[in-house]
Amino acid sequence: MTGKALPRFITSIVIPGFLLGSTTISAVSQTPTPAPAPTTAPASPTLRDDVADLWQEHRLFLIFAGLVLLLGGGGYAGVLWLKPLWLLQVPSQDLAIPWTTWKVPLGMVRWFKYRDRVLDTWITQHWRVAQQAFLNLPSVENRAIHLPLPVRLDEDTISELTGAHLVSTFQKKTVVLLICGEGGAGKTSLACQIAQWGLDKQLSNHRMIPVLIETELDNEREDLLAAIQGRINILTDQQDPIDPEFLTKLLQRQRVLVIVDHLSEMGGATRSQINPQLANFPAKALVVTSRLEEPLGGLSKTVVKPLQLEANRLWPFMSAYLAAKGKPNLFVDDEFANGSDRLRRMAGERGITVLLARMYIDQMIREREGAGAMRPDSVPKLMLSYLNQLNLNIEPDNKRDDLEVQHDAKLVAWECLKQTYRPTWVKKVDAIAALDTLEDGMPAKERLDYLEKRLQFLKAPEPGDSIRIILDPLAEYLAAAYLVERTSQKTNPEAEWQQFFLDIDCKLENDTPDIIRGFLLAVRDYCLDNANDDRIPKDLPNQLALKANISPDEIARSVQRSRVRRLIDDLSWPDPEVCRKAILELGSLGTIASPSIPKLVDLICNKIHVDDAGSALVSIGSDAVLPLAKLLASDVIEERSSSISLLRRFGVMAEVAVPEISYALINDESPEIRWNAAISLAKVGIKAEKALPSLVQALEDDELAVCNWSAFALGRLGSIATEAIPNLIAFLEGNCQKDFSVLLAAGEALIAIGFNLDDLEIFSETGEREKAGRLKILLQVKGNSEEYHGTLRQIILEYRQKRKSEKEKEEKSRPPNTLNLEWQPILSAGTPPQEDPLPSWL
Numbered sequence: 001m002t003g004k005a006l007p008r009f010i011t012s013i014v015i016p017g018f019l020l021g022s023t024t025i026s027a028v029s030q031t032p033t034p035a036p037a038p039t040t041a042p043a044s045p046t047l048r049d050d051v052a053d054l055w056q057e058h059r060l061f062l063i064f065a066g067l068v069l070l071l072g073g074g075g076y077a078g079v080l081w082l083k084p085l086w087l088l089q090v091p092s093q094d095l096a097i098p099w100t101t102w103k104v105p106l107g108m109v110r111w112f113k114y115r116d117r118v119l120d121t122w123i124t125q126h127w128r129v130a131q132q133a134f135l136n137l138p139s140v141e142n143r144a145i146h147l148p149l150p151v152r153l154d155e156d157t158i159s160e161l162t163g164a165h166l167v168s169t170f171q172k173k174t175v176v177l178l179i180c181g182e183g184g185a186g187k188t189s190l191a192c193q194i195a196q197w198g199l200d201k202q203l204s205n206h207r208m209i210p211v212l213i214e215t216e217l218d219n220e221r222e223d224l225l226a227a228i229q230g231r232i233n234i235l236t237d238q239q240d241p242i243d244p245e246f247l248t249k250l251l252q253r254q255r256v257l258v259i260v261d262h263l264s265e266m267g268g269a270t271r272s273q274i275n276p277q278l279a280n281f282p283a284k285a286l287v288v289t290s291r292l293e294e295p296l297g298g299l300s301k302t303v304v305k306p307l308q309l310e311a312n313r314l315w316p317f318m319s320a321y322l323a324a325k326g327k328p329n330l331f332v333d334d335e336f337a338n339g340s341d342r343l344r345r346m347a348g349e350r351g352i353t354v355l356l357a358r359m360y361i362d363q364m365i366r367e368r369e370g371a372g373a374m375r376p377d378s379v380p381k382l383m384l385s386y387l388n389q390l391n392l393n394i395e396p397d398n399k400r401d402d403l404e405v406q407h408d409a410k411l412v413a414w415e416c417l418k419q420t421y422r423p424t425w426v427k428k429v430d431a432i433a434a435l436d437t438l439e440d441g442m443p444a445k446e447r448l449d450y451l452e453k454r455l456q457f458l459k460a461p462e463p464g465d466s467i468r469i470i471l472d473p474l475a476e477y478l479a480a481a482y483l484v485e486r487t488s489q490k491t492n493p494e495a496e497w498q499q500f501f502l503d504i505d506c507k508l509e510n511d512t513p514d515i516i517r518g519f520l521l522a523v524r525d526y527c528l529d530n531a532n533d534d535r536i537p538k539d540l541p542n543q544l545a546l547k548a549n550i551s552p553d554e555i556a557r558s559v560q561r562s563r564v565r566r567l568i569d570d571l572s573w574p575d576p577e578v579c580r581k582a583i584l585e586l587g588s589l590g591t592i593a594s595p596s597i598p599k600l601v602d603l604i605c606n607k608i609h610v611d612d613a614g615s616a617l618v619s620i621g622s623d624a625v626l627p628l629a630k631l632l633a634s635d636v637i638e639e640r641s642s643s644i645s646l647l648r649r650f651g652v653m654a655e656v657a658v659p660e661i662s663y664a665l666i667n668d669e670s671p672e673i674r675w676n677a678a679i680s681l682a683k684v685g686i687k688a689e690k691a692l693p694s695l696v697q698a699l700e701d702d703e704l705a706v707c708n709w710s711a712f713a714l715g716r717l718g719s720i721a722t723e724a725i726p727n728l729i730a731f732l733e734g735n736c737q738k739d740f741s742v743l744l745a746a747g748e749a750l751i752a753i754g755f756n757l758d759d760l761e762i763f764s765e766t767g768e769r770e771k772a773g774r775l776k777i778l779l780q781v782k783g784n785s786e787e788y789h790g791t792l793r794q795i796i797l798e799y800r801q802k803r804k805s806e807k808e809k810e811e812k813s814r815p816p817n818t819l820n821l822e823w824q825p826i827l828s829a830g831t832p833p834q835e836d837p838l839p840s841w842l
Contacts, residue, residue, distance in 0.1 A: 114249040116206070122246075123207050123255050130209045130235040131199050137212060138459050139261065142470060143189040145324045147317060149354060151190070152305040161304065163202030166194070169302040170203040175254065175285040176276050176301035180293050183423075183472040183518040184355030185306040187289040191259050194287055198257045208257040208285060209235060209250075215461055216425060217270040224273050225282050228258060251282045258283035262472075264290040264515060265424050291422075291515060308351035314340045321361050330368055338598060339364055341623075346379055355473055359386050377565075378529045380522070383477040390455040400442075400450060408435060408447050409457060410485075413469055413478035421507055421516040423475040425466040473518060480522035488535040497537060504547055513549045520548040528562055560592045571599045580609050587616030594623040601627050604642050605634075614646045622653040629657035632664045640668065644676040654680055655687040662694035665710070671703045678709035685716045692717065696724050699731045704738065707731060708745035715749030725755050747796055 134140060148160035158165060169175055177194070179187045195210035197203050211231045217223050225244070228251070232242055250256045260274050276286055277297030288294060293303065309317055315336055322328050331339070343352060343360050359382055363375050366389060376382045384406060391405050415426045415434050428448065435444035442450075448467075452458040458467045469475035487496045507516060524544040527536050545554065570582035583600065586593040597620060603613040617624040631643035644664060647654050654661065658681065665677035678698060681688045688695075691713070698710035711728060714721045732746035750757060 114246070114253075116253065119250060119253055119255050120206055122250075123209060126236040127199060127207050127209055129237050131196075133235045133237070134195065134199075134210055134212070138456070138470070139188060139212065139214060140192050140195075143192050145321065145358075146189060146193045147320050147324065147354075149186055149190075149309075149317075150307040150313065152303075152307060154303055157307070161190070163194075163197035163200075166197070166203055166302070170254070170285065172300075173284065174276060174299065176296055176299055177287045177304065178294055178296065178301050179287065179289045179304045179306070180291065181306045182291060182353065183476065184353035185308070186354035187306060188261055189354065190304065190306060191261060191287050191289050195257060195259060198285075204254065206255065208255055210257045210259055211235070212259045212261060214261040215466070216266055217273050228256070228282065232256065248282060252284050254285040256283070257285045257287065259287045259289075261289050262423075263288050263294060264292045265420075265422050265472075267424075291518070292512070306354065308353060309357055314343065314352060314357065317357060318361055321358060322365075325365070327365060330365060335364075341595070341598070342375065342377070346377065346382065353473070355471065356382075359383075362386075362389075378525065380477055380481065380526045380529045383474055384481075386474065387455075387457070387478070390457055394454055398454070400447075404440065405451070405455070407438060408440075408451060410478045410482035411435060411438060412448070412451060412458070412467075413475045414482040416467075416469055416475055417479040417519060421504070421519045423469060423472040425468045427466055428460070429465075431467060473522070476519045476522040477526070480519065480526045483523060484526045484530070484536065488533065493535050494537065497540060501543065501547070508547075513547065517548045520544050521550075524548070531562060557592065560589065561595070564589065564593050564595055567593075568596050568599055571596065571603065576609075579603075580612055583609055583612045583616050587612075587619040590619060591621045591623065593620050596620070597624045597627050600624075601631070605631070605636075605639055607638070610642060614642065614649075617646060618649045622650070622656070625650055625654050625657050629654075629660040632660045632668075637670060637673075640664070640673055641670065641676075644673050644680060648676055648680040648683055650680075651683045652685055652687060654684050658684060658688050658690050662691040665691070665694050665698050665706075671706065674698070674701060674706045675703065675709065678706050678713055682709055682713035682716055686718060686720065688713065689717060689720050692721060692724065695721075696727045699727050704735065704742070707735070708741050711745040711749045715752035718752060719754055721749075721753050725750065725753060728753075728755075744796060 135144070148162075150157065150159050151161045152158075153161065153165060166177070169177060179190055181187055194203070195212075198208035198210060201207050209232070211228050213224075213227060213231075215227075217227060225247070229242055229244065229247055232238075232247065236242075247256075251258070263271060263274055274286075274288065275281060275297040276283070277299045288296065318336060318340065319328070322330060339360070343357065346360070347353075347356060356379065360375075363382065363385055367375055376385050387406060387409055388402050391399065391402055394400075411434050412426075412431050415431050416423055431448055432444045435447050438444075440447065448458075452460055452467060457470060459470055460467045469478070483500070487493050487500070490496045504516070504520070513520075521544070524541045527541050527544070530536060531538075564586065567582045567586050570578055571586075573579050573582070583603070586596045586600070593616070597617065600613045600617050600620075601624075604610050604617075617628065625647065628643045628646055631639045634640055634643075644661070647657060647661060661677050661680050661684075665674055665681065668674050668677070678695075681691045681695060684691075695710045695714050695717075699707050701707050701710070711731060714724045714728065717724075728746050728750055732742060732750075735742040736746075747757065
């Protein structure tokens with residue numbers, strides 16, 4: 001230590017020690033004492049007076065100088081452990097020593113000031129208050145119900161995203177998580193769930209307070225930091241603004257999770273600030289939601305894409321959503337199935353987003369509980385229905401007319417989209433000016449307040465001078481409705497649409513079609529929903545589809561769907577011939593006519609064009625199987641009979657109905673229905689494995705035809721039916737003398753399963769028990785006695801050969817619509833059943 005440095009070091013230790021000791025004297029000096037008797041002359045200042053004055057003038061210095069002295073030798077670590085928040089009072093600058101030019105160096109103290117323990121203690125103190133404040137935000141509160149959904153996480157598809165899947169992401173020094181997808185896909189909902197995982201320490205070993213940024217930022221990085229600071233103050237209910245230096249440390253150590261929502265809908269000034277690659281970017285834990293796969297400065301990021309609800313996941317989602325709303329038993333399975341089918345038809349090529357599914361289920365709930373009208377059959381109508389339901393909740397004395405509310409909402413939605421064709425914020429003054437153009441007795445400001453404060457259709461965060469519609473797809477569809485209605489009322493709608501497409505081209509010069517695809521499809525859906533309006537050009541939906549990057553195949557399917565909707569309407573036409581033509585045309589369309597299935601099934605139940613409707617259902621394909629299978633539980637025998645007769649015609653496609661068919665095989669009172677059930681299972685073939693117990697039981701049916709077809713169906717199962725061999729042998733032995741068909745059915749089934757017939761003993765025509773390897777059987781065919789000699793296999797084949805030529809003659813002379821039981825010969829033991837062993841005329 002140099003000569004000059006030594007006195008400075010001693011001063012920094014001795015003087016603070018002396019001053020710290022004086023604090024005790026100061027404390028004593030402040031103790032109340034009896035007032036002295038008045039004297040004639042003032043007393044000279046005492047040492048105590050000097051110390052008190054020194055304390056008043058240099059209190060802050062004395063405290064921290066004392067800390068420097070006392071914390072030497074590890075004492076500071078004790079404060080860090082016991083009272084870490086005390087360290088936040090350490091000043092950012094070194095303390096000047098009175099009467100000198102020296103300063104007390106606080107570098108060592110500041111090194112401890114922002115240790116992880118200090119930050120975590122502060123978070124622990126405030127996170128519960130922040131959590132509740134975050135959950136009360138309108139955007140978060142509207143997404144209070146969160147259900148696990150399939151997502152694509154970078155290159156992997158995950159059926160249910162959890163916090164554990166993101167732990168590796170949040171172990172990085174800089175966390176950038178991008179949630180991208182179409183409007184209504186559940187991006188904001190997922191971001192809110194990630195925020196909750198951060199609060200619950202599911203993403204890292206420390207908690208993170210979420211800050212939601214959903215409004216525009218106009219200036220540079222300081223404004224972003226100021227926006228975060230303001231929201232932190234509100235979330236943690238701080239009386240004084242949080243220290244910027246401390247906030248920066250919280251951000252850098254990932255104790256604050258910054259969520260930027262709707263980045264793709266924000267302006268250039270804001271987008272330029274959300275760049276984690278900038279050296280001075282404050283947030284080291286960032287979540288961004290966007291309709292686009294944002295570059296975010298090119299920094300390495302984790303990308304999460306919420307997926308649409310596939311058909312096989314729609315039913316579980318609906319069940320989980322109802323359970324979350326406390327209504328798990330509101331619907332039966334049939335209603336679920338019908339609701340799922342209607343929703344798929346409504347969504348069309350757009351697919352089913354989370355928002356669409358939730359809005360539709362809410363509408364189902366309201367309809368069931370008697371609080372709303374019939375369910376809409378298109379997405380535009382669903383959006384208007386949602387708006388009507390918001391208005392329905394208003395008390396009657398203050399409730400506005402639904403149509404008036406719709407007009408106002410459409411105009412405000414257009415104001416939010418007209419500049420960019422994507423949902424954005426709009427100034428209240430501009431919205432009020434637009435509403436002033438509509439003729440209405442209520443002032444424009446009051447109408448806007450009605451939408452914002454009564455319906456909560458709009459949100460207006462601080463400072464409250466801008467508004468935005470709460471749901472982006474809702475804004476798009478309402479704006480689309482306004483555009484189509486306004487354009488249709490023009491003198492020259494064609495010219496207006498041409499100008500609209502020119503505007504689209506201008507907007508797409510710097511953007512991809514994905515950014516405005518939602519709005520273009522909303523306009524298209526509204527046009528399709530009003531296809532009978534002559535003021536809407538017939539080719540307009542196709543033009544919009546091309547602008548939205550929809551393939552020609554998707555356009556063709558959309559045209560077909562529109563055609564199907566019109567034909568479904570014709571099914572209710574009072575003219576029988578119109579109805580029949582619609583049935584035949586629907587049957588010619590194949591699977592694309594699936595939306596007509598419920599109506600066609602109703603026609604069968606009502607005995608209207610039963611044969612034509614049944615043929616149409618078979619042509620439509622597998623989607624019709626389950627609706628038909630549900631009829632097997634009907635109390636009306638005609639409905640059950642029609643159902644099972646049609647199900648046999650589906651062949652292997654009837655696999656999904658095997659449980660219902662198996663139940664009918666055993667339990668239905670009608671022999672004809674049981675017989676058709678056995679044939680249906682035989683035609684399903686090896687995929688009817690679950691019917692094995694029922695088929696075995698059916699070998700004891702009172703009707704021999706049911707037993708024979710059940711035996712044949714067991715043969716179609718192949719080696720899967722090995723356990724049925726004893727039952728088939730018992731059936732063969734007990735019934736072979738009744739009819740030769742038993743030998744055919746049971747013998748071929750045993751061969752197909754893999755059983756060696758040479759090991760089987762059977763009664764011959766003499767009544768003696770013989771080995772099946774050599775038999776002499778006398779068969780009566782059309783009054784003529786025919787003898788068959790050889791093994792049972794050879795006898796079966798010989799019989800088939802003789803019947804082959806006769807079959808052609810019989811088919812020519814047989815009356816129409818009659819059936820003759822036949823089985824296809826099995827060539828060798830172990831030969832698997834053929835795909836369709838039945839004659840084509842069956």
